[in-house]
Amino acid sequence: MNRLLVVLACAVALAFTAVITLQLWPLEASVPAANLAGNPKRGAYLARLSGCITCHTAPEAAALSGGSPLTSRFGTFYPPNITPDPETGIGAWTFAQFVAAVRQGVSPAGEPYYPAFPYEFYASLTDQDLADLWSAIQATPPVSRSDQQHDVGFPYNIRNGLKIWRSFFEKPHVYAAQPDRTAAWNRGRYLVFGPAHCAACHTPRNVIGGLPSDMTLAGDPNMLDGGQSPALTSSDLREKGYTVETLVRALRTGIGPDGDAFGGSMAEVVHGSTAYLLDRHLQDMATYLLDTDEP
Incomplete structure (x- = not known):
């Protein structure tokens, strides 16, 4: 009996220590924007x-008022309302809180966001980018629409556990041009790994959601919606018949070189994002993706 009490006491002490550790585990300090x-x-x-429009706008809903559920093996995530509504959107946020959310993945309450929100890739956005995004959101009509809570099971529902996850697996994208590459290749690399965050969906996540650096753009067999995302490495794209011209056309129209239409999440990306991009930006992305070998 005494031994059982000792075991129970140890278990309680360990649980208490774990809770305190998660509460006190520090997050990276926010970097203010000008x-x-x-x-x-x-x-x-x-x-x-x-991808703000694509992710945060459900079909037939007002722009940025909340997106369709994102179903993954880690749970189902519901993109929130980011219109300037002060009660249900982000209308009560300050610019500094917006910057911390987008670049550091930290909410105004100091909680870490799930990596379903690709803040790691947005870390490369400049102060001017963030000011422009903020002004566009402020100009969006406010919509009163409450957010739906994420449906995430144990242990992923322990949000403070993300603090430890970030210490080991968070890899903020920091852009650095390769001097021996063309301007188009460098711009394409920035777009692919920065704002367009292609690697967020086209790199397989490990069992706890990390993105292995040796599998970048190799495709994810367990992507959202129970489907898979194809590899975007140069060899895979060329094997499928892609050229710069056909890849630009595919990102613009959602039709591959074989005449087949994109489905699932990629169809939504085309419809809400890449179909609107400038030709030169699509050409830059295609230039990089068809020559992804790093110098």
Whole structure:
């Protein structure tokens, strides 16, 4: 009996220690952005490029008022309302809180966001990018629509556990141009790994959601909606008959070189994002994707 009490006491002590550790585990300090004047027109384009419209707008719903559920093996995530409604959207946020959310993945309450929100890739956005995005969101009509809670099972529902996850698996994208590559290749690399965050869906996540660096753009067999995302490496794309011209056309129309239409999540990406991008940006992305070998 005494031994059982000792075991129970140890278990309680360990649980208490774990809770306190998760509460006190520090998050990376927020990096403030300069207080710049935003350009809402450029911000609206960035919202398309970065997938804000695609993710945060459900079919037949008002822009940015909340997106369709994202179903994964980790649970189902519901993109929130990010219109400037002060009660159910982000209308009560400050610009500094917006910057921390987008670049650091930290909510105004100091909680870490799930990596279903690709803040790791948005870390490369400049202060001007963020000011432009903020001005575009502020110009969006506010919509009163409450967010739905994520449906995530144990242990992924322990949000503070993300603090430890981030310490080991978070890899914020920091852009650095390769001097021996062309300007188009460098721009394409920035777009693919930055705002367009292609690697977020086209790199397989490990058992606890990390993105292995040796599998970048190799495709994910367990992607959202129970489907899979194809590999976007140069060899895979060329094997499927892609050229810069046909890849640009596919990103614009959702039709591959074999005449087959994209389905699932990629169809939504085309419809809400890549169909709106400038030709030169699509050409830059295609240039990089068809030559992904790093120097």
